[in-house]
Amino acid sequence: MIFGKTKAQAYDTAIYKCAADDLLAARKVEILFHALAAGVVMNGAHIDALLVETKSGRMAVRSNFFIDCSGDGDLASFAGAPFEIGDADGNMLYPTMMFRLNGVDPQMAGEAWKTIPALMDEAEKRGMRFPRKGAIVRPMKHETEWRVNVTQLKTGNGRAIDGTDARELSAGEIEGRRQALAFFEFLKANAPGFASSYVVDIPPQLGIRETRRIGGRYSLTRDDVISCASFDDTIGVNGWPIEAHVAGDVVWDWPDIPGSRGFNHLPYRMLLPLKIDNLLVAGRCASMTHEGQSAARVSGACFVMGEAAATAVHLALADDVDPTGVDVRQLQRTLSKNGVFLGMETA
Ligand SMILES: Cc1cc2nc3c(=O)[nH]c(=O)nc-3n(C[C@H](O)[C@H](O)[C@H](O)COP(=O)(O)OP(=O)(O)OC[C@H]3O[C@@H](n4cnc5c(N)ncnc54)[C@H](O)[C@@H]3O)c2cc1C
Numbered sequence: 001m002i003f004g005k006t007k008a009q010a011y012d013t014a015i016y017k018c019a020a021d022d023l024l025a026a027r028k029v030e031i032l033f034h035a036l037a038a039g040v041v042m043n044g045a046h047i048d049a050l051l052v053e054t055k056s057g058r059m060a061v062r063s064n065f066f067i068d069c070s071g072d073g074d075l076a077s078f079a080g081a082p083f084e085i086g087d088a089d090g091n092m093l094y095p096t097m098m099f100r101l102n103g104v105d106p107q108m109a110g111e112a113w114k115t116i117p118a119l120m121d122e123a124e125k126r127g128m129r130f131p132r133k134g135a136i137v138r139p140m141k142h143e144t145e146w147r148v149n150v151t152q153l154k155t156g157n158g159r160a161i162d163g164t165d166a167r168e169l170s171a172g173e174i175e176g177r178r179q180a181l182a183f184f185e186f187l188k189a190n191a192p193g194f195a196s197s198y199v200v201d202i203p204p205q206l207g208i209r210e211t212r213r214i215g216g217r218y219s220l221t222r223d224d225v226i227s228c229a230s231f232d233d234t235i236g237v238n239g240w241p242i243e244a245h246v247a248g249d250v251v252w253d254w255p256d257i258p259g260s261r262g263f264n265h266l267p268y269r270m271l272l273p274l275k276i277d278n279l280l281v282a283g284r285c286a287s288m289t290h291e292g293q294s295a296a297r298v299s300g301a302c303f304v305m306g307e308a309a310a311t312a313v314h315l316a317l318a319d320d321v322d323p324t325g326v327d328v329r330q331l332q333r334t335l336s337k338n339g340v341f342l343g344m345e346t347a
Helices: 013-026 074-079 112-125 166-190 222-226 290-296 299-319 328-337
Strands: 035-043 046-054 057-062 066-068 083-085 099-102 136-139 146-149 198-201 212-214 234-238 242-246 249-253 264-267 279-281
Touching: 035 057, 035 074, 046 074, 066 074, 066 299, 074 212, 074 279, 099 166, 112 136, 112 166, 146 166, 166 198, 222 242, 222 290, 234 299, 234 328, 242 290, 264 299, 279 299, 299 328
Parallel strands: 066 279
Antiparallel strands: 035 046, 046 057, 083 212, 099 146, 099 198, 136 146, 234 264, 242 249
16 A cells, blocks of 8 residues: 555556457457557548558458557557647657666665665765655565666657667667666675675666647546546546656655545547547556646556457447447446456545
């Protein structure tokens, strides 16, 4: 339990992949890995086919409905859906190259996430510089394995690396690995319990927090998060506060804890992009303002949106309607039956 009313669960990333394969195989989902969505064939406001580039050549994927879970809203933008990037000045949340350590002595490390920021402050007084404040250094499921979320990637002029720009992504990835190793050396030398640790994993890609946010029938806002808003068309909840990765720091803002219930509803309308009639968008590119997205971009809310989008498509196919014509009460009943917490029971 962290932040008073939010539960956080670290998981084993290798086993997670296997569990995801099993889940999809059990539902007879046909998977095509190693396929990069690169364009669309449109028929007015309707997506006729998604074009993908693969090792076996270019393919067209035809379907009645499409769900864009690319994080970047690639499909929605190819199709011509409206989108926004960043705040009013175009500033996006900064990306991070995370890494995992093993060989940490958990007894010596203790609650290191509380003491490491002070160690960083002391080191700064000695002239050391870190990419950002607000280091998140926490144990994984196995107590000797820890994750480190501390790097921050920017361009030469100081703005966030743009996750839709291939050149910036490449430069950010290299700089991210450099920053990861530099912080690892700092931990080894300064943090109790980390002297014998070693880097067990650096992700294959830079962690991007924000790129395109698709304009939909409703955009989740900062006020919705802070006021724990309710919506009639709830498809699940977000229990994460505002976590804004700004230049050199991480700025948090919470709903009233313990006074409030600690979560906001996510409305179905945030999955429905404007101007395209057979597309839903789920995940960090769904319809949210810059500040709303800095909360509901996290994985719990993304799971909720993904499940709701797929369930809505199932109902749309059965009823022969567009996603906007889905019976929302039936969607909610189906989600609830499948174990989704809609958050309607608490005021
Ligand atoms: C550094 C970092 C730390 C975080 N820590 C936490 C945390 O501790 N807890 C938490 O809950 N959340 C955390 N988050 C947030 C959370 O992980 C993400 O916001 C969330 O995973 C986004 O999910 P998504 O499905 O929308 O997008 P993604 O997870 O980005 O998935 C998008 C997928 O689409 C694929 N894709 C993209 N474009 C194309 C294309 N054109 N063709 C084919 N495939 C494509 C990508 O390869 C990717 O597999 C963190 C994020 C970052 C960056």
